Amino acid sequence: MGTTTTGQQGVEFDGSGEGTAGAGAGAATGAAGGAAVRGGRPGPVGRALRSPIGWMLTGAVGVTLVSGLTANGPGPVPALGAAAAVAVYWLVMRRQAGRPVPEIARSGAWRAALHGGGVGLGFVLGSVLVIMACGGYSFSWAGKDVLSVVGSTVVVQIGASVSEELIFRGLALQALERLWGSRVALVVTSLFFGVAHLVVPAANGWSALAISLEAGGLLGAAFLWRRSIWFVTGLHFAWNTLEQLLGIPVSGHAPEGLFDVGVHGPAVLNGGAFGLETSLVPVLTALVLAAVMFVRARREGGIESRRRVGN
Numbered sequence: 001m002g003t004t005t006t007g008q009q010g011v012e013f014d015g016s017g018e019g020t021a022g023a024g025a026g027a028a029t030g031a032a033g034g035a036a037v038r039g040g041r042p043g044p045v046g047r048a049l050r051s052p053i054g055w056m057l058t059g060a061v062g063v064t065l066v067s068g069l070t071a072n073g074p075g076p077v078p079a080l081g082a083a084a085a086v087a088v089y090w091l092v093m094r095r096q097a098g099r100p101v102p103e104i105a106r107s108g109a110w111r112a113a114l115h116g117g118g119v120g121l122g123f124v125l126g127s128v129l130v131i132m133a134c135g136g137y138s139f140s141w142a143g144k145d146v147l148s149v150v151g152s153t154v155v156v157q158i159g160a161s162v163s164e165e166l167i168f169r170g171l172a173l174q175a176l177e178r179l180w181g182s183r184v185a186l187v188v189t190s191l192f193f194g195v196a197h198l199v200v201p202a203a204n205g206w207s208a209l210a211i212s213l214e215a216g217g218l219l220g221a222a223f224l225w226r227r228s229i230w231f232v233t234g235l236h237f238a239w240n241t242l243e244q245l246l247g248i249p250v251s252g253h254a255p256e257g258l259f260d261v262g263v264h265g266p267a268v269l270n271g272g273a274f275g276l277e278t279s280l281v282p283v284l285t286a287l288v289l290a291a292v293m294f295v296r297a298r299r300e301g302g303i304e305s306r307r308r309v310g311n
Contacts, residue, residue, distance in 0.1 A: 055097035056175035060167050062088040067163035071156070078159030089166045102227070103170060109230045116222065116234030123218075123235075123289065124242045127282040136270035136279070138262040142247065149258055153244050161236040162229075168193055168216075169223040169232050182224055182303040186294075190216025201252035202273040210278045211251070214286040215239075221290040225297040249275030 048054045063085045070081025086104060093101045131137050168189055176185035194212030197203060215236075223232045243250045247257030252274045263270045271279035297303055 049096055050098065052097075052175035052178045055092055056171045058096055059089055059092040059171040062092060063163055063166050063171070067159065071159050071163075076155055079155050082159045082162035085163050085166055089170055092171075103174075103223075103229045105228075108228075112226065112228045112230040113234035113237075116226075116228075116231040116236075117238040118234075119222070119289075120235040120238030121242055123282070123285060124239050124276070127276060127279070127285055128246065128248070130281050131270055131276075131279060134265070134269055136263070136265045137248075138264065139246065139259040140262070142258055142260045144256070144258060146258065149256060150245065153241055153255075153257075157237050157241045157244065161233050161240060165219070165223075165229055165233045165236055169219060170229050173220055173223060177304050181305045182297075183305070186217070186220045186224065190220055192216075193219075197251055201254075202249070203252055204274075207252070207274045207278050210283050214277060214283045217290040218286040218293075221293040221297065224302050225293040225300070227302060243276055249273065251275060251277060 042050065049058065066081055066085045066088055070077050070084070072078075073081065090101055090104065093099055128137060172192065173185050173189045176188055179185075180188075190212045193216035194208040194210070197211045198208050219232050219236060222235055223229075226232070240250050244255040245257050245259075247255060247259040247261040249255065249271075263272070267273075267278065268280050271277060276282055294303075
């Protein structure tokens with residue numbers, strides 16, 4: 001993966017996830033930190049900001065603001081917003097939390113993203129084929145401009161997948177993990193991920209629970225296993241992109257895809273108006289995959305079971 005730079009004085013990441021921040025952004029962060037320090041020791045505000053909850057909230061607000069300003073922009077703006085969101089994440093983690101960021105290391109980023117993308121494609125394609133075999137889906141070519149649809153879909157989904165993974169897995173899961181351990185962090189972030197999707201069209205209690213079990217559980221377990229934002233982003237990106245190109249609603253949003261999808265039979269099979277995520281087929285498949293990933297993470301020492309001291 002090439003060097004990621006944002007703005008004239010951006011953040012440059014090296015192969016270990018370390019980097020150098022631009023003078024303007026660094027000065028602003030340093031000033032904020034300095035205001036919370038008295039006599040060389042952090043005061044109450046400084047301790048709060050450097051706590052896991054403090055840097056989680058700061059990072060989440062920063063990434064959300066960047067995503068909100070760029071998500072619906074023209075052309076490559078959503079993808080550029082994703083790069084800016086990574087820069088915000090790096091600044092918060094390095095300057096405020098004072099911790100390394102190997103989860104966004106440049107080294108092996110493309111390989112991790114492609115690996116995650118392969119898992120996402122296999123997961124969605126397998127689920128769709130099972131539903132088709134049961135008579136739940138039928139597809140017909142929509143006759144739209146392929147390059148236009150694919151290009152806009154890819155750009156939008158890059159922005160969405162990067163920002164969501166930075167917030168939920170990079171910030172929330174790791175912050176809560178430092179307080180209560182990996183298991184509690186996985187459960188809490190999965191539930192919150194489902195609740196966050198209650199604001200989308202056609203959402204209800206079942207859709208929130210399905211998203212929690214399926215997306216929250218699978219993406220959270222994938223991060224605990226690989227400890228890579230690029231891996232979970234690749235999985236998330238491939239998942240949403242393939243759904244959109246097939247014309248299947250993505251979390252309640254009706255997409256402009258390459259196909260027109262016919263939905264047949266009960267919603268428990270095809271997901272109904274909300275889309276694939278509320279079908280029992282991918283929910284059960286995701287739970288199996290998440291369990292396998294969690295077991296692998298535990299065997300490889302990736303599960304934190306006790307509270308850490310500090311940030």
